[in-house]
């Protein structure tokens with residue numbers, strides 16, 4: 001593959017080896033970064049040379065928890081029965097939406113969601129999928145859709161008792177099939193999806209555990225203690241907490257993703273550290289559902305990642321909203337850029353098994369280029385304020401060394417077709433949801 005030299009760049013990699021470097025060059029070959037720095041000689045360079053005209057480059061960003069299946073929820077009608085608590089939000093909205101999904105609407109959700117990811121500079125996505133009426137092959141559809149955009153994807157399908165035992169059996173089989181199929185695919189990281197402790201019986205957890213532990217280095221992706229109802233359910237079943245229930249069934253491995261964890265205890269935290277699990281914080285979703293706020297101390301001590309839980313695909317905006325929500329509701333502050341630019345790349349390394357999310361030699365060449373012309377001075381001590389309040393969308397997005405967006409235009413995909421189709425599918429889906437309520 002021809003090498004590519006990009007020069008005349010300002011690099012910002014907030015927690016990387018080079019946090020802030022102007023007049024820089026990057027050399028890329030075979031989808032990876034081979035050189036980063038100043039003073040690269042163009043003389044005798046055999047590959048393609050591109051003058052990036054002073055653009056600012058950031059590493060491709062990582063969304064550590066989302067639901068691409070909910071992409072068509074934007075603007076949907078309010079539910080007929082107004083939910084009064086967290087469990088009713090699931091029953092009245094999300095469990096009606098996922099039941100309404102068919103192959104065509106799922107494909108439209110994936111395409112429109114992944115397009116939005118790319119346009120906002122999110123190049124790695126840890127997804128948690130649910131579609132009880134379209135199970136077999138749903139994770140292939142997700143993996144293939146992500147491949148078409150050049151996005152790294154972690155796939156899983158949520159197991160739950162809420163749609164009956166046959167449905168759970170099929171869902172588990174789809175997870176296991178994907179874990180086998182994608183185990184050596186560098187761009188697809190399969191995990192075993194569980195909805196939440198409170199929708200799974202002890203028998204179901206034992207079945208899942210028996211299968212999970214046949215795989216070397218496998219993990220689950222599960223919502224935990226998003227609301228007190230989850231903890232109350234675990235106690236009613238005779239366990240001290242949700243985490244201790246999952247640990248009892250040997251589901252807490254070093255690749256396990258624990259989502260939310262708002263009501264976990266100090267003892268739970270100790271277990272998560274001992275097992276090497278990853279905690280993911282989703283501030284905008286937690287605020288939207290009014291379920292409480294994850295303690296700053298837990299975020300710090302567990303090096304939590306940052307996800308959006310389906311609320312959006314713009315990670316800089318999620319970081320800003322997280323900061324603002326915490327300012328309004330807590331006496332302690334959190335460096336949300338650290339979650340985004342340090343903890344999330346660490347999680348991607350653990351999930352995909354190679355360097356993702358930094359502008360460094362041997363990292364995957366996932367890069368975002370911005371025409372950033374700030375109204376105030378930007379330097380190595382103040383770029384955080386610019387990232388949170390100044391940056392918009394990238395003009396160019398590269399993944400695996402290939403431009404996917406160049407000068408604001410999608411290189412291979414047709415935006416008009418994707419949006420025309422997703423609008424059509426959204427109407428169909430919303431009608432199906434309304435039918436379930438009547």
Ligand SMILES: [Zn+2]
Nearest residue numbers: 128223259309
């Ligand atoms: Zn979620």
